[in-house]
Amino acid sequence: MKKFFLTIYLLLFSFVYTQETIENKFEFVFEPDSLFLRVGETGSVTIKLVNSNGELANNPFYIYGRPRRSLESSPRISDSTGIATVSIKPYKPGKLTLSVRSISQKREDRVYGGMTVQVPFPPLERIVFDNPQKKLYLGTSLQYKTTVFDQANLLRDDAKVELSTSNNSIAEFDNYGNLKAKKAGKVKVVATAENISESFEINIVKNPVRKISLETEKNIIRTGDVLQFSAKTLDRSGRHIKDIPIVYSYNGKAEYGIGLPAAALINSSGKFVAETPGVFTITAQSGGFSARKTIKVTPRNVKKRVRVVGHGTVSDVNTSDLWVWPGVGKHKGKDFAATGTWGANGEAYFWDVTDPSKMAIIDTITVDARTVNDVKVSEDGRVAVITREGASNRKNGFVVLDITDPFNVKITAEFNDDMTGGVHNVFIYDNHVYAVNNGRKYDIINIEDPYNPFRVGRYELDTPGHGVHDVWIEDGIAYSSNWADGVHAVDVGGIKFNEKNRSKIKYNPLLAMAGQGSPGNPVKLAGMADPNGHNHAAFPFISQSTDKFYIIAGDEWGNQFGMAGGFHFLDFTDPKNPKESAVYQVPEAGSHNHWVHGDTLLASYYQGGLRVVDISGELMGDIYSQGREIAFFLSSDPDGFMANRPNVWGTMPYKGLIYFSDMNNGLWAIKLEDDNRFGTN
């Protein structure tokens, strides 16, 4: 009966309410007009929808908490006269809102309102100094940092911490937490947040430094080379004072323009890298003493010319990924490539690239899909896997192919189980397919018998809203790209580290940690989140010149101006404490897939074409600005699916050439014109 009357009200309301709004403006009245509740407490508020005379509007309204799932409210709807006594219970701390909206058919008749429900965070419990250094030298500065926890032991970044001292004439903080030691003596350093504080005493001692020296191994470096400066603070007797802070800075004059300043980066440990050639003076300062050293930075001079060796135009559809491999059996001595297609007819093309200048499609496989996003070939060159998305029956998955005769490729099996949302990327390693599917996980499928694939394992994160985009396997470690969860290194049968193995793989510290995982039991070894949420591809990289181990994490993201992003060099030399040390980012284009060959990065850069980048030596800062780009090539084709519009998707080095696929025009093979093969500079 109640519902009946409510229905009648609703049906009549449109007319009545419209008349009312002309004469009377409705508004919500909250009694009380705000609430202060702790998490888990229950409060009550009476809400009325009234006209300008304070009379009930005779119209129901909705009640809901914002943000969603932070505030329980009951009932969710008022009675038909426009009044509700609402019981509310907060689940999260913060400034929450109890929102209301009148119910009406016409949008313009709707009235909105809201009241604040202030829910305090749990009281702060403790402040921890991150670097509680208790001795400071007169005349020096040191930045102090703190971390605040509340009674729920949650990190409280929102807590405003004020730093002070007990005597500003001895030592005083600036607004950025830097404590300047002004006079010798003891002083208390105090951190205060709300009603809690933490303090400790520091001793400001006479500064024994009478001299500072500055040394480096080289006087001339190239742009992009990282040079370590070592400053030494010495006392009157020439003894090295080790625990005194040193500040490094630089100035310089560029060798271009008309008196332009030069660009470089120097970090707090004295590592310097220049972006522009010129003359730089590096200064080390401590306690009023300073030392300078001037060096010259020359151009890196790594540029090479690009020669197009071959190009196969695909003019009727978009091209996706590629793979190149040597023929086997009767085709030994020949070379072949496979490319996928995007947003089209579910085709994969097989190419004879034995003579890359005459590359030609020799076979086509068509499956029920609109996008064959990825193509991969097994190490022995006998099996290929292509992905399926956009199947007409929505049963997506991947397809296993026999490619022993690339002129006559045969489908051996389809694998669709629990991959309805589509397989986007795959990798083949040691008779297993790692299939990234449904945007959420990768499944591991045994293809030892290519006619009878079966699932043996699965890797899926458990973070809220997790996703995965790509996976790459090398030496039994799977490197997956997981958007905001960043890169994950997972043991799927990591090669046991053997001290007799003197190859460079010994510098992959993840192998030393491996040993528990297998395709049926993937075990996470390490990872690094991406706070930007752009992680799209990952490639392991043992620097041939420095033996450091990186995971190069590629972005994919776009905005209203087109695709953007870059490649982040995550230093995993210490896998438990990975750090981003450098980034290669073309400002006007978008990063996609990449490959590392020796100390050279091959970067597919969508509208920015193919980029070849020197990543030899230590890597620090903005690689794009350091003159490390060896070459770039804009793959225009007037006969392409989109004419004269480069859009490079993926790349792969093969037999001294660089193959790459262009989404708008097909397959390319290029060569860097130089006496030396591309690689370490």
Added chain:
Amino acid sequence: MSKNMKRTIQLIFVVTIMINNLFAKDYYIYCTAESEDEVALIRFDGKVAHVEKRIPVGVWPVEIEGPHGISVSPDGDYWYLSMAHGMPYGHLYKYETGTDKMVDRVELGLFPATMGISNATGLLYIVNFNLHGGHSEVSDVSIVDPDEMIEIERVETGIMPHGSRLLNNGLKHYSVAMMSGELYEIDAMTMELKRTLSTSPMKKMNKHSGHNMKGMNHSKMKMNSMSHNMPAEKPTWVYPHPNDNFLYVVNNGTDNVVEIDVNKWEITRTFKTDKGPYNCEVSQDGKYLVVTYKSAAKTGVWDLATGKELAKFKNTRKVTHGVVISPDSRYAFVSVEGIGKEPGAVEIFDLKKLKAVTIAEIGKQAGGIAFWKMDN
């Protein structure tokens, strides 16, 4: 022929054309192209379908985001679009009709799909289909304030919820869940799940179904191929009769449409259909039930009074998808996906004359379809 006679005929001809033009209507339809990341605006003038616009949607130029469901606000000022793929969550987009400019978007659950807007509350109810959750994850219905584009509530229903429609009075919301085999009723006002019902006519066969159980050929049913815990019915759609007394649920897996009495909450009739029925809609005059047969690539028109199929049209390509009927109950607009790079299509059928009228070709995988307006 005399001069006067000739003039008279000419006059009649001109007047006839003028009258026809005077009463000719333009029907405007929005239809998604899921594998093209486009929405097409189609104008049908009673004879020819014109693709007025192909509106690019989504934000990723090199990823297919999958526009799936579409709905026009009751006042016709906005259209709403579900974009299935995200990272990983999908979004609901809001566009202005006419200008087709994007207004706002809100992130929802996994693979948001079909939606409906309540005539009573003005809220939008959209199922999170969760194509990615296998056959085990229970999903939900998101309730969104389409004015402010904020998600107000989620109501848990079943596995792979699909179809989302409300009674004409706007008070009850209905959806089905493919892998649960259930129909769900949500009170649109209180946002609470109120009732569920198995969509299997088998369970009520003796008592309620018009279907002759003995006459059924069970060997052709898909039970054998199903996992034991997966319902055979796989319901994909629900649509209310304009009188709000009946619902029509499409059982995609068992090739039938069941009629459900809203008050009694039981199956009253079963319509055995062609293969793979997917979507359906009832004409506003309450006479016709139009059902798309996805697997058979056909469209069926049923007489609701007699329970007989009046006509069955073979669609021009495979994978028949959605249907919307003009408010004057005259035309059914059916989206047909196509396969691979084949263009999608909107095929138009005259329900009065029971014949196919015309076709509009749009982007790949034509899917969600919504009626915008009729203009004279």
